[in-house]
Amino acid sequence: MTPLHFSDALRLAARTASDANAAAVIAALTAPAGTAGAVVPEVRLIRDVHGRLRFAVDVEHKNYPAAHRAALEAGQAALGPWSGGATVLFRDQFSNPAAVFASPDWHATRVPQGYSADDEPQDVRTVLLLDRQITGQDWLRTPVAGGHGPAHRVVFFGLKGGVGRSTALAMAAWGLAHQGRKVLLVDFDLESPGLSSLVLPAERVPEFGLVDWLVEDAVGQGAALLPRMVANSPLSDGTTGTVRVATAMGRDERDYLPKLARAYADVPGPAGPKPLGARLRELLEQLEVQEKPDLVLIDSRAGLHDLAAVAITGLADSALLFATDSAQTWAGYRQLFAHWQRRPDVVSHVRERLQIVRALQPVKGRAESLKHFKQQAYQLFTGLYDTIPPGVAVAGAAMPYNPAETDEAAPHSPIQIGWSEQFQEFDPRLRPEDGGATPEEIEAVFGRLIKWVDDRRQGPTP
Amino acid sequence: MNAAQGLRQGLIEATRTLDETHGNPTRPELIYLPPSHARALDLEATLVEGIRGAGKSFWWRQLAQPTHQKFLQTHFRELRWPAGLKVSQGFGAGLAPDLWPDADTLARLAGQFAPRSIWRAVIGVHAGLGGDFAAQGRWLDRVAWIEAQPEAFARALDAADQALADGGQHLLVLFDALDRLADDWAQIHPLAKSLLQVALDMRSTRRIRCKVFARPDSLQEPRITSFPDFSKLLAGKASLEWRRADLYALLFQRLGNTADAGLTLQQWVADLQQQPVPTVAAQPWQVPGRLRTDEALQEQLFERLAGKAMGSSTKRGKPYSWLINHLVDGLGQVSPRSFLAALGAAAAEAEADAPLAIDYRGIQGGVQRASTIRASEIVEDYPWVRLVMAPLEGRLTVPCKASEIDSLWQADDTLGLLDSRLQREDVKLPPAHLDQGTKGVLIDLESLGMVKRIEDDRVQVPDAYRIAYGMGRRGGVTPLK
Numbered sequence: 001m002t003p004l005h006f007s008d009a010l011r012l013a014a015r016t017a018s019d020a021n022a023a024a025v026i027a028a029l030t031a032p033a034g035t036a037g038a039v040v041p042e043v044r045l046i047r048d049v050h051g052r053l054r055f056a057v058d059v060e061h062k063n064y065p066a067a068h069r070a071a072l073e074a075g076q077a078a079l080g081p082w083s084g085g086a087t088v089l090f091r092d093q094f095s096n097p098a099a100v101f102a103s104p105d106w107h108a109t110r111v112p113q114g115y116s117a118d119d120e121p122q123d124v125r126t127v128l129l130l131d132r133q134i135t136g137q138d139w140l141r142t143p144v145a146g147g148h149g150p151a152h153r154v155v156f157f158g159l160k161g162g163v164g165r166s167t168a169l170a171m172a173a174w175g176l177a178h179q180g181r182k183v184l185l186v187d188f189d190l191e192s193p194g195l196s197s198l199v200l201p202a203e204r205v206p207e208f209g210l211v212d213w214l215v216e217d218a219v220g221q222g223a224a225l226l227p228r229m230v231a232n233s234p235l236s237d238g239t240t241g242t243v244r245v246a247t248a249m250g251r252d253e254r255d256y257l258p259k260l261a262r263a264y265a266d267v268p269g270p271a272g273p274k275p276l277g278a279r280l281r282e283l284l285e286q287l288e289v290q291e292k293p294d295l296v297l298i299d300s301r302a303g304l305h306d307l308a309a310v311a312i313t314g315l316a317d318s319a320l321l322f323a324t325d326s327a328q329t330w331a332g333y334r335q336l337f338a339h340w341q342r343r344p345d346v347v348s349h350v351r352e353r354l355q356i357v358r359a360l361q362p363v364k365g366r367a368e369s370l371k372h373f374k375q376q377a378y379q380l381f382t383g384l385y386d387t388i389p390p391g392v393a394v395a396g397a398a399m400p401y402n403p404a405e406t407d408e409a410a411p412h413s414p415i416q417i418g419w420s421e422q423f424q425e426f427d428p429r430l431r432p433e434d435g436g437a438t439p440e441e442i443e444a445v446f447g448r449l450i451k452w453v454d455d456r457r458q459g460p461t462p
Numbered sequence: 463m464n465a466a467q468g469l470r471q472g473l474i475e476a477t478r479t480l481d482e483t484h485g486n487p488t489r490p491e492l493i494y495l496p497p498s499h500a501r502a503l504d505l506e507a508t509l510v511e512g513i514r515g516a517g518k519s520f521w522w523r524q525l526a527q528p529t530h531q532k533f534l535q536t537h538f539r540e541l542r543w544p545a546g547l548k549v550s551q552g553f554g555a556g557l558a559p560d561l562w563p564d565a566d567t568l569a570r571l572a573g574q575f576a577p578r579s580i581w582r583a584v585i586g587v588h589a590g591l592g593g594d595f596a597a598q599g600r601w602l603d604r605v606a607w608i609e610a611q612p613e614a615f616a617r618a619l620d621a622a623d624q625a626l627a628d629g630g631q632h633l634l635v636l637f638d639a640l641d642r643l644a645d646d647w648a649q650i651h652p653l654a655k656s657l658l659q660v661a662l663d664m665r666s667t668r669r670i671r672c673k674v675f676a677r678p679d680s681l682q683e684p685r686i687t688s689f690p691d692f693s694k695l696l697a698g699k700a701s702l703e704w705r706r707a708d709l710y711a712l713l714f715q716r717l718g719n720t721a722d723a724g725l726t727l728q729q730w731v732a733d734l735q736q737q738p739v740p741t742v743a744a745q746p747w748q749v750p751g752r753l754r755t756d757e758a759l760q761e762q763l764f765e766r767l768a769g770k771a772m773g774s775s776t777k778r779g780k781p782y783s784w785l786i787n788h789l790v791d792g793l794g795q796v797s798p799r800s801f802l803a804a805l806g807a808a809a810a811e812a813e814a815d816a817p818l819a820i821d822y823r824g825i826q827g828g829v830q831r832a833s834t835i836r837a838s839e840i841v842e843d844y845p846w847v848r849l850v851m852a853p854l855e856g857r858l859t860v861p862c863k864a865s866e867i868d869s870l871w872q873a874d875d876t877l878g879l880l881d882s883r884l885q886r887e888d889v890k891l892p893p894a895h896l897d898q899g900t901k902g903v904l905i906d907l908e909s910l911g912m913v914k915r916i917e918d919d920r921v922q923v924p925d926a927y928r929i930a931y932g933m934g935r936r937g938g939v940t941p942l943k
Binding site for chain 1: 922
């Protein structure tokens with residue numbers, strides 16, 4: 001017998017659970033009227049940190065039909081090493097069943113059943129799945145977008161570093177300040193903090209960084225730090241706006257690593273433990289109340305890291321996905337998108353805030369390379385769009401979300417940032433007369449990005 | 463009637479139609495000449511190409527009317543026509559036996575004479591050739607005379623050319639509707655080719671010029687273009703292309719001259735340009751220069767008609783660009799006809815008490831309406847398209863593999879039917895690459911802008927056609943029931 005691997009186990013368990021649910025529906029429909037106990041709660045799946053699966057039903061053990069239970073236990077056994085236990089989990093097995101069954105981390109999850117021996121694609125089973133992971137939960141935690149103050153939050157994210165993400169962020173901040181906006185920059189790249197050196201001279205770095213807040217807040221002293229966490233960037237000198245910066249690391253830091261090591265821990269709170277995502281959200285909201293910015297630009301950690309997940313899925317109103325046209329980039333984004341794609345409830349929240357950015361657009365063969373990039377991006381993003389079935393078209397609110405390939409406003413339609421020698425190893429703090437960039441030069445390379453971000457801003461033009 | 467309702471009425475009027483019936487010409491102030499079209503209307507642009515609905519027949523008609531000529535010259539400084547310009551029509555849709563031989567006569571003449579002689583006779587009539595030529599009363603006699611007296615014709619033409627020069631005049635003869643030269647392609651090809659040859663010949667005269675309006679696909683047909691000097695014509699070819707700014711300028715030009723919306727629009731334009739706001743509508747009104755090319759300014763004006771966003775936020779796009787993005791065909795073109803039709807439909811669909819003249823739902827509906835128009839136009843021009851699209855209608859989801867289209871066609875033996883129909887009867891403008899099967903027909907559909915082939919053999923259908931044919935669009939998410 002071939003061994004059962006990680007993904008096979010979920011496929012098998014999803015089939016068992018959805019078969020059981022289908023049988024229960026049929027039983028309920030065919031039961032003689034007035035028969036007690038005809039309605040059976042849905043079978044769900046819990047996957048533990050090792051990937052082992054367990055069937056769970058939100059009902060007391062004694063109220064669940066024995067025949068159903070026996071079928072599930074047989075299914076449990078069939079999972080072999082991926083079975084999390086011999087029995088089904090019922091309400092009475094948990095000390096706080098409400099916390100488990102009402103967790104926001106349950107997602108209706110689509111589990112494609114793969115291919116038959118004849119290579120025919122099999123059906124897709126949908127099952128409620130609670131994925132208990134050590135990390136990565138935040139990729140699926142989507143508070144309602146805009147459920148915060150008036151500032152528009154834009155996350156700058158790249159799968160890998162070195163694509164000019166931080167430079168773009170600095171130049172966007174300058175461009176927005178140039179239009180008279182109040183901009184707050186936040187460095188979420190806790191593990192390689194770099195934004196501050198790009199936008200602040202060493203002596204202007206604020207006393208405390210995000211990491212300080214995370215450790216101090218855990219012992220109830222966060223609020224007092226806030227006024228000493230933000231500094232003015234010289235980027236906004238000579239503009240009618242302001243650029244304020246909250247850095248990851250404070251000035252004269254000597255204990256960064258021991259603080260960072262504690263930053264990821266959940267902190268106890270009145271409503272249960274608070275994970276990092278929720279804490280960073282609180283921090284950002286408090287900073288917004290203090291600073292009253294028009295826009296918040298967030299420099300995200302690169303790669304498929306939890307800090308990026310918090311930023312993109314949990315905080316962003318808009319998320320800029322920086323990409324170059326490499327197989328590695330597309331493969332990475334495909335993995336991320338596939339993770340969302342299986343949870344339709346998550347997809348519908350996340351997809352419209354995304355926007356691909358064509359970073360380091362080569363000058364040579366520009367039209368041809370852009371065409372190729374656009375095709376790749378379109379193919380990638382269609383994975384997040386609704387299928388429009390053939391037939392009569394609908395307009396208005398009932399229209400499925402599936403923007404046309406030619407739609408310039410669609411997430412797949414790239415914002416272009418040209419490659420420019422000038423902006424490699426570039427110091428945005430330099431004045432033009434000292435070798436810095438002129439407004440025209442910045443406009444030529446970053447103009448599209450600045451306009452896009454400013455267009456996303458809510459509220460009236462000052 | 464409140465302001466929004468007035469604007470809506472104005473939009474309906476402004477977008478009603480670009481086509482006109484005989485004896486009912488467009489009011490000159492509803493004409494807009496995009497800056498890039500000025501070159502196409504220039505005396506020296508002999509060959510002008512444009513897709514269906516780009517304005518070929520429109521200019522063919524307008525230029526021949528002295529009142530419209532005068533209006534254009536007054537209001538569009540890009541036009542550099544010489545003084546003493548006479549414009550006449552040498553062929554086009556409709557009957558005008560004094561100006562050109564109709565299709566039946568052409569068929570008869572082509573059977574007896576060299577087709578070039580026919581077009582020389584047409585030029586002869588418009589140039590007012592004297593002597594024996596003038597005495598020939600019928601097309602048949604004129605063409606016969608030219609073939610019998612080539613030298614006399616050459617002298618008469620030279621004399622007419624000299625007379626134009628002496629009188630300080632220029633003659634421009636316009637040709638349009640090449641697909642109506644005959645009933646079948648076998649006859650159209652030699653007539654069209656000889657017309658292009660004669661048009662080129664006339665460039666060696668001092669004061670006689672021709673202008674031939676043609677569709678891009680006819681200029682790719684070797685049976686029309688295979689003569690030695692075609693490259694000379696091609697080098698000077700001008701195109702009637704409508705860029706985004708041109709389309710919106712056309713809309714504003716027309717809307718600003720309507721009874722119900724003219725004043726409001728003129729006031730908005732003055733307000734945007736920080737000029738005194740008029741209380742009485744100017745008539746005729748001319749769209750100001752900046753509003754012809756400045757897309758940001760155009761967008762601000764269009765926002766007052768259609769709002770800022772395609773939905774509750776701009777995440778789903780802004781009406782100004784969204785509309786164009788969804789009307790564009792596979793060749794990147796939008797015809798003014800479908801643009802205006804979409805806006806007219808959006809205005810007609812709006813609810814009476816809605817605050818905006820049109821909103822995003824109306825624009826979505828308008829795009830669907832425009833798609834239907836576009837699909838029926840293409841079938842008029844290329845009847846075979848109906849046959850190959852029918853098996854795909856309501857069944858295909860795009861982008862798809864070419865093989866999916868192939869199996870739908872296989873199931874109905876579509877290409878076999880098409881082939882046998884082509885054997886039996888003469889189908890206008892048949893697909894040129896039918897002999898290559900599915901792949902060939904897809905190449906032909908691509909050259910019409912109906913499909914786009916992307917790498918690794920996938921096929922995309924732009925919304926301009928996808929909606930009309932009830933095709934789905936692929937996505938990775940099947941919404942939960």
